[in-house]
Amino acid sequence: MHTDDQLLLAAARRGDPIEVRAALAAGADVESRDHEGRTPLLLAAAGDQVAAAEILLGAGADPDARDGRDDTPWLVTGVTGSVRMMRLLLTAEPDLRLTNRFGGTSLLPAAERGHVAYVRAVLRETDIDVDHVNRLGWTALLEAVILGDGGRAHEEVVELLITAGADPLLADHDGTTPLQHARRRGFDRIAGLLQAASARATPTGQGDPR
Structure with missing residues (x-):
């Protein structure tokens, strides 16, 4: 070199x-x-x-x-959660569809880490796929629940993803939904958000989305 x-x-x-x-x-x-x-x-x-x-x-x-x-x-901004860097790199028109070694877009590590400001900005300012599924079978919503700590930051991330249209019924490779994961982990507030979102997404007559 x-x-x-x-x-x-x-x-x-x-x-x-x-x-x-x-x-x-x-x-x-x-x-x-x-x-x-x-x-x-x-x-x-x-x-x-x-x-x-x-x-x-x-x-x-x-x-x-x-x-x-x-x-x-670009992908690294999802890990750091830097909104300033995200916005700067957007001026260079990065490919939002590119994925990391786990098959995730920048939204997934941001959701996992509870980077609220980043998740809010990337959802508002780009057309990133809110329901992208990585190689593990996880969406950003699943990552926020499975890898999050259930605290306020991850609650806000879940709220942002739902508001942006994330499908609360998309299950992982084992067929477990975000709501089921939240209940298993004792994340009551997140489970409440997902329960309401799942009920809205469930066709009439299909019963409780467990």
């Missing part, structure tokens, strides 16, 4: 806009990779280094460039 590329990767990781500009001016490759296949933009996105990311995007950095773990700068 050229020295300038190494300097660019380090500057992007630190979020140093002056050094990012200097490395690019010296001829560093904006799509250079570190030992894990991460580009400067992915490193900046992972560290929520917005100023550095803005410079990299201006130099033509790809928001969809995958690393060795199948992460991309």
Whole structure:
């Protein structure tokens, strides 16, 4: 790897806009990779280094460039929950259909981690698929229940997903619905939200959606 590329990767990781500009001016490759296949933009996105990311995007950095773990700068925003980075990367028109190594879009890890502001923003500002199913058979709604802690943040995420049209009846590969998972975990408030949503989604005469 050229020295300038190494300097660019380090500057992007630190979020140093002056050094990012200097490395690019010296001829560093904006799509250079570190030992894990991460580009400067992915490193900046992972560290929520917005100023550095803005410079990299201006130099033509790809928001969809995958690393060795199948992460991309865009997908990483769902993990960090950074709304600022999400909005910046949206200006580069990332592919919202790309998935991580688990087969999930950026919405799924955000729901899992209870990133309320991110979930709200990505649902309002993009056409991301609210019912995307990953390789485990989980939707964002299922992730919020199965991997969440049942606290206020995950309650809000569940509310946001339901309001955005998430199907509360979509079960996992074992046939277990979000409502059933919530009841099993003792998440009473979330179960109440899902019970009401499931009742609205259940055809008349089908009985209690257990």
